[in-house]
Amino acid sequence: MEIYQLKVFLEVARCLSFTEAADTLNLTQPAVSAKIKALENNLETPLFRRLGRRIELTQAGEYLLEEGPNLVDLESRLRAEVDEIKQGKFSHLTVGCMPDILGHWLPSVLYEYRRVHADIQTRCMQFNTVESLYRAIKTGEVDVAISDLSFSAFDEISELAIGSVHYSLVVSSSHHLAQSSWLSLKELTDQAWVLPPDGLPGRIMLQKRMQELGLKLNDFAQVEVVDTSSLIRTYLLQGHYLGFASDFEFQVECAAGLLRRIPLEEFALGTPLFLLMAKRLGRALGLEGHPPGRSSIGIEPLRQFVAMVQQQPGVGQSFMSRQRPSAPVTLPATVEQPSPQAPRFQAPNFLVRAGAASGTETIALTIGTQNRTIQTVTAGLIIQRLSLLEHFLPREGRYGGVQYRIQWADYNSGAPIVAGLEAQKIDIGVLGDYPLLLSAASTSGTPAGTRLISFVASNLDGTGNDIIVPEHSALGCIDDLAGRVIAVPFGSAAHGMVMRSLHHRHILGDVTLAALDDVNSQRSGRNAAIDGYAYFAPFHEIARHRGQFRRLLSENLDGLPTFHGVVIREALAEQYPEIAVAYLRALLAAQYWYTTQPMATTLVSRWVNMDAAIVAKTLRSSASDPATVVYMPETQLRTDWLQAHIHQIGEIAGQEHLGQINLDRWMQPEFLAKAVALI
Numbered sequence: 001m002e003i004y005q006l007k008v009f010l011e012v013a014r015c016l017s018f019t020e021a022a023d024t025l026n027l028t029q030p031a032v033s034a035k036i037k038a039l040e041n042n043l044e045t046p047l048f049r050r051l052g053r054r055i056e057l058t059q060a061g062e063y064l065l066e067e068g069p070n071l072v073d074l075e076s077r078l079r080a081e082v083d084e085i086k087q088g089k090f091s092h093l094t095v096g097c098m099p100d101i102l103g104h105w106l107p108s109v110l111y112e113y114r115r116v117h118a119d120i121q122t123r124c125m126q127f128n129t130v131e132s133l134y135r136a137i138k139t140g141e142v143d144v145a146i147s148d149l150s151f152s153a154f155d156e157i158s159e160l161a162i163g164s165v166h167y168s169l170v171v172s173s174s175h176h177l178a179q180s181s182w183l184s185l186k187e188l189t190d191q192a193w194v195l196p197p198d199g200l201p202g203r204i205m206l207q208k209r210m211q212e213l214g215l216k217l218n219d220f221a222q223v224e225v226v227d228t229s230s231l232i233r234t235y236l237l238q239g240h241y242l243g244f245a246s247d248f249e250f251q252v253e254c255a256a257g258l259l260r261r262i263p264l265e266e267f268a269l270g271t272p273l274f275l276l277m278a279k280r281l282g283r284a285l286g287l288e289g290h291p292p293g294r295s296s297i298g299i300e301p302l303r304q305f306v307a308m309v310q311q312q313p314g315v316g317q318s319f320m321s322r323q324r325p326s327a328p329v330t331l332p333a334t335v336e337q338p339s340p341q342a343p344r345f346q347a348p349n350f351l352v353r354a355g356a357a358s359g360t361e362t363i364a365l366t367i368g369t370q371n372r373t374i375q376t377v378t379a380g381l382i383i384q385r386l387s388l389l390e391h392f393l394p395r396e397g398r399y400g401g402v403q404y405r406i407q408w409a410d411y412n413s414g415a416p417i418v419a420g421l422e423a424q425k426i427d428i429g430v431l432g433d434y435p436l437l438l439s440a441a442s443t444s445g446t447p448a449g450t451r452l453i454s455f456v457a458s459n460l461d462g463t464g465n466d467i468i469v470p471e472h473s474a475l476g477c478i479d480d481l482a483g484r485v486i487a488v489p490f491g492s493a494a495h496g497m498v499m500r501s502l503h504h505r506h507i508l509g510d511v512t513l514a515a516l517d518d519v520n521s522q523r524s525g526r527n528a529a530i531d532g533y534a535y536f537a538p539f540h541e542i543a544r545h546r547g548q549f550r551r552l553l554s555e556n557l558d559g560l561p562t563f564h565g566v567v568i569r570e571a572l573a574e575q576y577p578e579i580a581v582a583y584l585r586a587l588l589a590a591q592y593w594y595t596t597q598p599m600a601t602t603l604v605s606r607w608v609n610m611d612a613a614i615v616a617k618t619l620r621s622s623a624s625d626p627a628t629v630v631y632m633p634e635t636q637l638r639t640d641w642l643q644a645h646i647h648q649i650g651e652i653a654g655q656e657h658l659g660q661i662n663l664d665r666w667m668q669p670e671f672l673a674k675a676v677a678l679i
Contacts, residue, residue: 003075005039006068008032009047013065016055069155073280076140092121093301096133096142098201099229100248102126106146113308120301129199130350137276143302145276146309148201148246150347158282162309164270164344167205169262170243170250172236177262182603184265184385185215192222193242194235206244208348209266212390233259268386268593271345275309277302342596343589343679345391363576364405365389367583368417368426371410372608374538374618375457375464375631376564378590379430381607382600384408386593388586394578413536414438415491421450421569428568428583430456432464432536433645434496439567440661450567453671454584457564457619458634458641459537464562465497466540468549469532475552478502482510484531489516493562494534496649500560503652537630538610538618560644563634573668580668584635584675591633595621635676637669 012021012032022029040047047061057065093113097106102124114122125142127133130149136142137157148165151157169188171178177191195217196203210216217223224241226232229249235241236259243250245261253259277285284299285306367389369380383389393404409426411417414435420426421439429450431439439450467486469475475484478501488495495513502508514530532552535543543549566587573580594600601623605612616624619631642663650659 001039001042003072005035005042006064007072008035009039009061009064010068010072012036012048012055013057013061016057018055069279073156073278076278076280079140091119091301092123093144093305094123094125094142095305096125096127096136096145098130098133098147099126099128100201100246101146101148103229103248103251105248109309113305116308117301117304120304130201130204131199134350137278140278143277143281144305147274147276147350148271148347149204149350150272150274151276151350153349156279157276158279158287159274159276160282160287160306161272162275163273164342165273166247166270167202167244167264167267168247169264170236170245170254170259171262172240173257173260175240175242175260177242178260180262181599182263182265185210185213188242189219190221191242192224192239193220193244194224194226194232194239195244196229196232197225197227202244202246202249204348204350205246205271209345209391212393213266213387263599265386267345268388268597269343269345269589271347274347275306343585343592360403361401362403362405363579364407365428365579366407366409366420366426368409368411368420368429370413370417370430372412372538372610373432373536373564374604374608374610374615375459376430377604377608377619378594378633379456379564379566379587380408380410381604382590382594383583383586385603385607386590388589389583392582392585392589394582399578413489413492415489418491421567424449424569424571426569427572428566430564430566432493432496432564433562433641434493434649435491436565436567437496437645437649437658437661438491440666441657449570450666451570451573451668452565452567452637452642452666453573453580453668454587455563455565455634455637456587457631458638459562459631462497462560462562464537464630465494465534466537467498467501467532467534467552468540468543469552471548471550473531473550475532478505478552479507481532481552482507485512485514485529486532486534487514487516487530488534489536492536493564494536496645497562498534499652499655500648503648508652538614541614541617541630542610560648561638561641563638563641564631565637573671577671580671581674581678584672585678588635588675588679591635594619595633598622635672637667637672639663639667642667 008021008025008027011025012018015021015024018029018032018036022032025032036047043060043064045060046058047064048055049058095106095110106124110122110124114120125136127136130147133142133145133147134151134154134157137145137151138154151159169177169183177183195206198204207217224235226235232243232245233250233253236243237253247261250259254261281299281302285303367380369384370376371381389406390404393399395402409417409420414429414431415438417426417429417431418435418438421429429439436452440452467478467481475481481502486498488498490513498513499508502511516533533540533543533549540549540551566583568580568583594604597603601612601616601621604610605615608615612623615621617628617630620626620629620633646659646661646663649655650657
């Protein structure tokens with residue numbers, strides 16, 4: 001068996017097409033067929049069988065596909081080490097990259113590397129296409145490469161994430177959009193764009209994201225494609241076009257004030273920056289989960305370069321350590337600390353041949369949110385605005401041909417979301433503590449078919465819900481409510497708080513709870529029949545902020561924390577568990593963005609038409625005052641909190657069925673654990 005025959009076989013097995021393999025290998029189809037025939041004769045067994053116009057692997061072919069790359073790697077390593085022995089020197093390093101990487105931090109890294117290791121011959125090679133960079137790594141033309149595209153689809157290449165890259169809109173400083181603080185691709189379809197050709201990382205990144213969002217370049221009024229960054233610069237400066245670029249590009253022009261970067265909603269997170277090398281080198285360095293190799297021939301210069309890259313400010317450090325909020329979020333001591341790794345977008349995989357998606361299945365998802373309930377914005381509004389769910393939804397394997405249809409349904413309180421979940425018209429619901437319990441058990445006492453998969457926000461002292469009365473009311477404490485009428489949004493977290501608090505004071509039967517059907521009209525306080533109102537944050541704070549109401553409660557009477565969480569229909573979680581994980585990955589990304597992005601509270605306030613100070617006070621962010629903030633971002637499920645709520649609410653007449661909730665069956669923390677592990 002010849003090594004080249006094996007290489008031809010591996011390419012055919014990867015493509016499952018003689019024609020595509022011949023194209024990739026720069027051979028004719030008869031030549032490829034002859035190589036495969038010769039290999040099958042040598043092994044005395046067929047490796048492929050034909051099914052009409054398609055081919056598939058035999059059992060022997062599947063085994064050779066799994067084990068063959070090890071032999072190819074061994075041959076490559078032996079050749080490389082013999083070549084170095086023939087040259088009589090082992091101290092050289094060749095680094096490959098694309099033009100955008102070469103224009104920023106890499107020259108400084110190479111300069112420092114040469115300064116520290118003057119005895120090592122160092123060379124940097126620029127490649128104009130991703131495919132040429134891939135081939136250079138595969139053949140050993142370069143020892144190591146830097147890329148913002150993933151090569152994980154190729155068994156022969158190792159990759160190590162060493163930092164993050166951010167993409168944004170780039171415009172001339174004199175462009176009419178230059179003063180914008182935040183934009184969306186969907187707002188820019190009527191603008192003129194200038195883009196690089198197919199095959200370059202920025203173009204691949206943009207079109208991959210547009211594909212997730214159902215956008216096409218044809219949707220834009222004018223798109224010019226040019227070959228060089230200098231031409232893009234000219235279009236931006238002289239033609240007032242819009243550009244799309246990473247933070248590695250146009251550094252000088254942005255520093256000089258000629259160009260300006262504007263964040264895009266669809267690219268709110270960074271993508272990984274990878275260090276790439278042949279897998280044999282990765283194994284030698286111990287990057288493949290195995291101890292470092294014994295042979296040091298040609299490895300030490302590479303080992304030194306990897307160590308230096310990992311130590312570079314802004315590259316070797318994790319994205320989280322470079323982007324911490326100015327006021328770090330302090331979680332309660334009993335809450336598990338989040339992963340130190342920051343959520344990032346998944347880098348598009350580079351593939352020499354991308355197969356066409358097959359299948360026609362459509363999965364419809366309806367998500368019930370409460371956008372003006374600020375403590376829940378990371379689970380709904382932010383995911384929606386930044387299109388995070390579209391990015392993390394599975395699109396490979398069994399989901400390779402799936403089309404997603406996402407509908408966001410916004411409500412003023414949790415009751416209609418609970419009803420929608422029970423009617424199977426809502427698939428994922430974002431709810432406060434009491435409606436969460438309502439979703440777990442229907443009024444008939446039978447399971448309502450939901451699963452609790454995550455918390456969203458928490459408040460330890462119970463002030464997330466409140467009873468307020470008009471400023472000049474004679475009511476002074478909760479005991480004064482006996483014989484009075486309190487308006488409350490039925491089925492809400494505030495409803496649960498009122499029932500628990502009045503029950504605790506043994507006056508629940510003496511107080512009339514009236515349905516608050518129209519929050520805005522009732523909040524004015526002009527209805528003489530209403531003595532007070534029960535609200536959940538931030539609405540009670542808005543009323544107090546306007547000076548019309550004051551807080552009646554001065555303490556948390558039932559001693560319970562308040563919280564919000566996410567439930568998913570049981571049938572959806574069982575049939576498509578990867579979708580539950582994808583939603584939670586989007587939630588983690590939204591929480592990270594909200595707590596670290598200085599513009600977050602301003603943007604959320606615009607999106608919901610609410611005072612930014614109220615937003616910052618309701619949910620902890622980098623702009624919040626820790627002493628006054630009401631809710632903390634939270635994802636870890638708290639069994640003790642849930643049990644305490646179930647116990648207290650289950651003692652109230654008419655709520656006994658909630659006391660029968662089986663937490664072991666209802667809670668499914670494994671989805672969150674999987675999402676955290678994928679960060």
